[in-house]
Amino acid sequence: MPKHDTPLLDELEKGPWPSFVTDLKRQAEKKPECFDILGQLELSFRDKITHWKHGGIVGVFGYGGGIVGRYSDVPDRFPGVAHFHTVRLNQPSSKFYSSAKLRDICNLWEKYGSGMTNMHGSTGDLVLLGTTTPNLEPLFYELTHDLNQDLGGSGSNLRTPECCLGRARCEWGCYDTQDLCHTLTMHYQDEIHRPAFPYKFKFKFSGCPNDCVAAIARSDFAVIGTWRDDIRIDQAAVKGYIKGDFIPNAGAHSGKDWGKFDIKKEVLDLCPTECMWMEGDTLKIDNSECTRCMHCINVMPRALRPGLKQGATICVGAKAPILDGAQFATMTIPFLEVKKNEDGEYAEVVEVIEKIWDWWMEVGKNRERVGETIMRVGLPTFLKVMEVTPLPQHIKEPRSNPYVFWQEDEVEGGFERDIKEFRKRNAQ
Amino acid sequence: MGYDPENPMADRITDIGPPHYEQFFPPVVKKNYGKWLYHELIQPGVLMHKGESGDECYTVRVGAARLISIELIREICDVADKHCDGYVRWTTRNNVEFMVDSKAKVQPLLDDLKGRGNRFPVGGTGASVSNCVHTQGWIHCHTPATDASGVVKAVMDELFDYFVSHKLPAQVRVALACCLNMCGAVHASDIAILGVHRKPPMIDHDAITGLCELPLAISACPLGAVKPATVKNSAGEDIKSVKVNADRCMFCGNCYTMCPAMPLADPDGDGIAILVGGKVSNSRKAPMFSKLVIPFLPNTPPRWPETVAAVKNILETYAKDARKYERVGEWAARIGWEKFFEKTGIPFTIKSVDDYRLAYDTWRTTTQFKFTSHIK
Numbered sequence: 070m071p072k073h074d075t076p077l078l079d080e081l082e083k084g085p086w087p088s089f090v091t092d093l094k095r096q097a098e099k100k101p102e103c104f105d106i107l108g109q110l111e112l113s114f115r116d117k118i119t120h121w122k123h124g125g126i127v128g129v130f131g132y133g134g135g136i137v138g139r140y141s142d143v144p145d146r147f148p149g150v151a152h153f154h155t156v157r158l159n160q161p162s163s164k165f166y167s168s169a170k171l172r173d174i175c176n177l178w179e180k181y182g183s184g185m186t187n188m189h190g191s192t193g194d195l196v197l198l199g200t201t202t203p204n205l206e207p208l209f210y211e212l213t214h215d216l217n218q219d220l221g222g223s224g225s226n227l228r229t230p231e232c233c234l235g236r237a238r239c240e241w242g243c244y245d246t247q248d249l250c251h252t253l254t255m256h257y258q259d260e261i262h263r264p265a266f267p268y269k270f271k272f273k274f275s276g277c278p279n280d281c282v283a284a285i286a287r288s289d290f291a292v293i294g295t296w297r298d299d300i301r302i303d304q305a306a307v308k309g310y311i312k313g314d315f316i317p318n319a320g321a322h323s324g325k326d327w328g329k330f331d332i333k334k335e336v337l338d339l340c341p342t343e344c345m346w347m348e349g350d351t352l353k354i355d356n357s358e359c360t361r362c363m364h365c366i367n368v369m370p371r372a373l374r375p376g377l378k379q380g381a382t383i384c385v386g387a388k389a390p391i392l393d394g395a396q397f398a399t400m401t402i403p404f405l406e407v408k409k410n411e412d413g414e415y416a417e418v419v420e421v422i423e424k425i426w427d428w429w430m431e432v433g434k435n436r437e438r439v440g441e442t443i444m445r446v447g448l449p450t451f452l453k454v455m456e457v458t459p460l461p462q463h464i465k466e467p468r469s470n471p472y473v474f475w476q477e478d479e480v481e482g483g484f485e486r487d488i489k490e491f492r493k494r495n496a497q
Numbered sequence: 498m499g500y501d502p503e504n505p506m507a508d509r510i511t512d513i514g515p516p517h518y519e520q521f522f523p524p525v526v527k528k529n530y531g532k533w534l535y536h537e538l539i540q541p542g543v544l545m546h547k548g549e550s551g552d553e554c555y556t557v558r559v560g561a562a563r564l565i566s567i568e569l570i571r572e573i574c575d576v577a578d579k580h581c582d583g584y585v586r587w588t589t590r591n592n593v594e595f596m597v598d599s600k601a602k603v604q605p606l607l608d609d610l611k612g613r614g615n616r617f618p619v620g621g622t623g624a625s626v627s628n629c630v631h632t633q634g635w636i637h638c639h640t641p642a643t644d645a646s647g648v649v650k651a652v653m654d655e656l657f658d659y660f661v662s663h664k665l666p667a668q669v670r671v672a673l674a675c676c677l678n679m680c681g682a683v684h685a686s687d688i689a690i691l692g693v694h695r696k697p698p699m700i701d702h703d704a705i706t707g708l709c710e711l712p713l714a715i716s717a718c719p720l721g722a723v724k725p726a727t728v729k730n731s732a733g734e735d736i737k738s739v740k741v742n743a744d745r746c747m748f749c750g751n752c753y754t755m756c757p758a759m760p761l762a763d764p765d766g767d768g769i770a771i772l773v774g775g776k777v778s779n780s781r782k783a784p785m786f787s788k789l790v791i792p793f794l795p796n797t798p799p800r801w802p803e804t805v806a807a808v809k810n811i812l813e814t815y816a817k818d819a820r821k822y823e824r825v826g827e828w829a830a831r832i833g834w835e836k837f838f839e840k841t842g843i844p845f846t847i848k849s850v851d852d853y854r855l856a857y858d859t860w861r862t863t864t865q866f867k868f869t870s871h872i873k
Contacts (some may be wrong), residue, residue, distance in 0.1 A: 080799040084654030087616050089562040089646045096566035113635035114798040117764035121639040123757035165521035168574035168583040175567035184567045188587050191681035210500035213510035236531035247518050258512035278779035282589050286685040286777045320538035321623030324664035327821045364780045370535040389679035392719040
C-alpha cells in the first residue's frame with residue numbers, strides 16, 4: 070500500500086501534545102495499512118465528513134458482541150482499510166498491566182490487525198482498531214488460548230464493567246472496587262457476550278464520592294463508596310495544615326500563589342452542610358449533618374479520612390442525552406455493605422442487579438436505557454419493584470403537584486360505587 | 498494446534514473473562530493494597546502515595562493520545578521495564594502512569610521520558626487541565642459530526658501549559674464527543690466539545706427497502722418527525738418509504754442509527770457545540786450537567802481554530818475569575834449565567850434557551866437576576 074500525501078494531517082504533527090499522526094506514520098513503516106488510515110482520514114479532513122459506512126454485523130461464533138463491524142465507503146482508494154473492524158478486549162480491573170502482557174497483545178495485533186489501538190475506549194475496553202473479517206476467528210482463538218484474554222461487550226448487553234483504582238493506590242476506597250468489578254465481570258460473562266437486554270447496561274464502580282470513573286453520570290448501575298460513621302480526624306495533622314507544615318489539597322494548587330492556607334475559608338466555609346467548626350485549634354465535625362461530599366478530606370488528606378464503617382451507595386439509571394435528555398443515576402440504595410460471601414460472590418449486590426434486570430427485561434422497550442424506563446413508569450413504581458422502603462433520601466424535595474396515583478386498596482371502601490345510591494342523596 | 502478453519506468449534510474457549518488484575522500490580526501496590534494513608538503531588542504529574550507501612554509509591558503521569566500504535570505501547574513497555582519492574586497502568590482519561598517505589602527513582606524516569614521527544618508530557622494532576630477524553634470521530638465512526646483525535650490534538654496543543662502546571666482554581670475536565678450519541682459521555686464535563694448536525698436526514702429511497710425496518714426508523718424519532726410515505730424510487734416504482742418533517746427535526750441522528758438509508762452528515766451542516774459547567778464529583782456541590790453556551794462552530798480541519806479559541810477563552814476567563822476550589826460550573830452558578838456570558842464575551846443566543854423536554858427546569862422563575870449588558 071502506497072503512502073498518500075497528507076498535507077492537512079501533517080499540520081497535526083506540530084505542537085507540544087503527542088501527535089497521533091506522527092505515531093500513525095511510525096506504525097505505517099511496519100504496518101502499511103496505516104498509510105491507508107492516514108489517507109482516508111486526510112480525505113475526511115478535506116471533505117469534512119466521515120468515510121465509514123454504516124454498521125456491518127460481524128463477530129465470532131457464539132458471541133453476540135465484542136466486535137464492531139466497520140467498512141470504508143472508499144475501499145478502492147484505500148484497500149488497506151476496506152474492512153476496519155474493532156475488537157474490544159475486556160481490560161483488567163482498573164487497567165494495570167505487565168509489559169509482558171502488553172507485548173503479547175501488541176504481537177497479536179501486529180499479526181492480525183492494523184497495529185492501532187485505543188488505550189482505552191470510553192467504556193473501559195482495550196480497543197483494537199481495524200481488522201478484517203477473515204482475521205476474527207484466528208485472532209479470537211489465539212486471544213483465548215495463548216493470551217488468556219476475552220472480548221468485552223457491545224450491543225444490547227452488559228457492557229464491560231469498569232472501576233476506579235480504589236484500594237490499589239488510593240486511601241479513599243471505601244470498598245474493594247477492583248474485586249467487585251472483577252467478580253461481577255466473571256459472574257456475568259454470558260450477559261456480557263450474548264445480548265439479551267432491551268439496550269446496553271453499564272456497571273461502574275467508584276471507591277468514594279469523588280467518583281473518578283464517573284459512575285453517577287455514565288452507568289446504569291453505579292456503586293459509589295461511602296461510609297456511615299465519623300470522619301477520622303488526626304488533630305495534630307490539622308494543626309500541621311494550619312501552621313503550613315503540610316501543603317493543602319495535596320499540592321494540587323502549587324502553581325499559583327493563593328495565599329496562606331485559611332482553614333475557615335477553604336474548608337469550613339465550603340462545607341455544603343456547614344457541619345464543621347473550630348474550637349480553639351481543634352477541628353470539630355457534627356458527623357450526623359455530614360453528607361460525605363469529600364471536600365474537607367480532599368483538602369486535608371493527611372488529617373481527615375473516611376470513617377471505618379464503609380460500604381457503598383447504589384445509584385441507578387445514568388445515561389448521556391440521547392434521546393430524552395441526560396440523566397444522572399438516581400440514588401436508590403443509600404448504604405450497602407459491599408462484602409463477599411464465603412462462596413466468593415457478592416450475593417447482596419447480585420440480588421439488587423437481578424431485581425433491576427428481571428423487571429427491565431420485561432417492561433423495558435427496545436433501545437430504552439433503564440433510566441428512561443424509570444422515568445417512564447416513575448420512581449415510586451421503580452422503588453416498589455426494588456422492594457425498597459421509600460425514604461426522604463430518594464428525593465431532593467417532595468413533589469409540588471397533588472396527582473398521587475392512589476391504589477384502590479389504599480382508599481377506604483375501594484373504587485366501586487353505586488351512582489344510583491349517590492343520586493338518592495345528591496340530585497343531578 | 499492453532500485455529501482450524503475447517504473445524505472452527507474445535508477446542509473452543511469462551512467466557513474466560515479478563516485476566517485477574519492482581520498479577521499486574523507493582524510489588525509496592527500489592528504490599529500496600531487497602532493500606533494507603535495519604536497522598537501528595539510533589540510536582541505537576543508526580544504523585545506520592547504513603548502507605549501505613551511507611552512505604553511510598555511514586556507515580557509519574559503522562560498524557561497520551563487515545564489513538565496509539567503498538568509501536569508506542571512497546572516503547573511504553575520499554576520504559577516500564579527499565580524503571581518500573583515492568584508494570585504500568587492507564588487512567589480513565591487515557592493518561593499513562595509509571596510507578597516506582599522510591600523518590601530516588603523518580604528523576605531518572607522523568608529524564609528518560611523527557612529524552613523521548615514530545616511523546617510523554619508529564620502532568621494532568623491537581624488543578625490542571627487533564628487529558629481530554631474523546632470518541633472516535635472520522636478515524637473510525639460512521640455517525641460523527643466532527644473529528645475527534647484531530648480536534649483534541651489542536652485543543653491540547655493550545656492548553657498544554659495548563660496540562661503541565663497546577664495554576665487553575667480547580668481541575669478542569671475537557672471532553673469531546675463527535676456526535677449526540679456521546680459514546681464518550683461529555684454531559685458532565687467542565688468544558689464539553691460536542692459534534693452536532695444541523696441538516697435533516699436525506700432519504701435514500703433506492704436503498705431503504707433492503708436496509709431498514711421502517712417501523713424502527715419511524716419510532717426512532719423522539720419528536721415524531723419521521724412518517725411513513727409511499728414514494729417513487731429512481732426506477733419509477735412505488736415503494737414504501739418514509740418522509741421527514743424538517744420543522745420538527747432536532748438533528749439527533751437517531752433515525753440514521755436505526756436506518757442507514759437516512760444519512761444526515763454534511764460538510765456545512767456539521768460542526769461543534771460547546772457546553773460548560775458539568776461535573777461528576779460529589780465534592781461540595783452535587784454532580785451537574787454541562788450547559789450549552791455556544792450552539793455552533795464550523796468544522797475547520799486541520800486545527801479547528803474557532804473551537805480552540807472558544808475553549809481557551811472559557812478556560813482563561815474562569816481561571817482569572819474563579820475562587821480557589823471552584824469548578825467551572827460552580828463558578829458560573831455563583832456569578833450567575835448572565836455574568837458568565839458577559840465575562841466570557843460569548844454572545845447569548847436563543848439557542849441556549851431550552852425548548853426540549855424538562856425545559857421548564859432551566860427557565861428563571863424569580864425576580865432575582867443581575868443587570869448585565871444584555872439588558873438594554
